[in-house]
Amino acid sequence: MxxxxxxxxxxxxxxxxxxxxxxxxxxxxxxxxxxxxxxxxxxxxxxxxxxxxxxxxxxxxxxxxxxxxxxxxxxxxxxxxxxxxxxxxxxxxxxKQGIDSLTAKKLVKSIKDQKLKVQASIQGEKIRVTGKKRDDLQQVIAWIKSADFEQPFQFNNFRD
Missing domain, CATH: 3.30.70.990 (YajQ-like, domain 2)
Structure with missing residues (x-):
C-alpha cells in the first residue's frame, strides 16, 4: 500500500x-x-x-x-x-522543527475533509499518509503545497 x-x-x-x-x-x-x-x-x-x-x-x-x-x-x-x-x-x-500536535491535528482533519481515499495518522513529529492509489497521495501532496499552514512541509519516505 x-x-x-x-x-x-x-x-x-x-x-x-x-x-x-x-x-x-x-x-x-x-x-x-x-x-x-x-x-x-x-x-x-x-x-x-x-x-x-x-x-x-x-x-x-x-x-x-x-x-x-x-x-x-x-x-x-x-x-x-x-x-x-x-x-x-x-x-x-x-x-520550527517538527510538527507540533495542534498543527498535526489540524492537518490530519483537513486531509480527511478533502474526501480522498487516504488515511492520515500522527506519528510523533511526522504524519504518515497511506492510500490504495498513488494518484490519491499525489493529490494530497499538491493540496498541502497549495494550502497555507504557516509552516513549511516536506514529503519523504514515499513508498509504493
Missing amino acids: PSFDIVSEIDSVELRNAIDNSNRELATRFDFRNVEATFDLKESTAKLSAEDDFQLNQMMDILRGNLAKRGVDANAMEIKDAIHSGKNWYKDVEF
Whole structure:
C-alpha cells in the first residue's frame, strides 16, 4: 500500500551558512559601519543584537534574504519581540522543527475533509499518509503545497 510521510525540517547546515553570510554582509554594509551588530546561532535559535531597534529590522531583512538564497523557507521562522537591555536591542528568531500536535491535528482533519481515499495518522513529529492509489497521495501532496499552514512541509519516505 503506497504511503509517504509529511515532516517539517530545516537543513541546519544551510541555516548556519545563511547566518554566516548575514554576518559577512553586516561587515561590508556602510550603514552598519562602527556599529555593534551580530547574528548568533544556538541550536535552532538565531539571536540578533544591534544598537537600535531600526537596525534590528534591517538585520531581519538581511536574514530573510540570505535564508531565501540558501533555500530555507522563511515560514519556519518564529520571530520574538525585541528586547532593550542596556545599550543594545536583542531579538530572538526561533526556527520550527517538527510538527507540533495542534498543527498535526489540524492537518490530519483537513486531509480527511478533502474526501480522498487516504488515511492520515500522527506519528510523533511526522504524519504518515497511506492510500490504495498513488494518484490519491499525489493529490494530497499538491493540496498541502497549495494550502497555507504557516509552516513549511516536506514529503519523504514515499513508498509504493
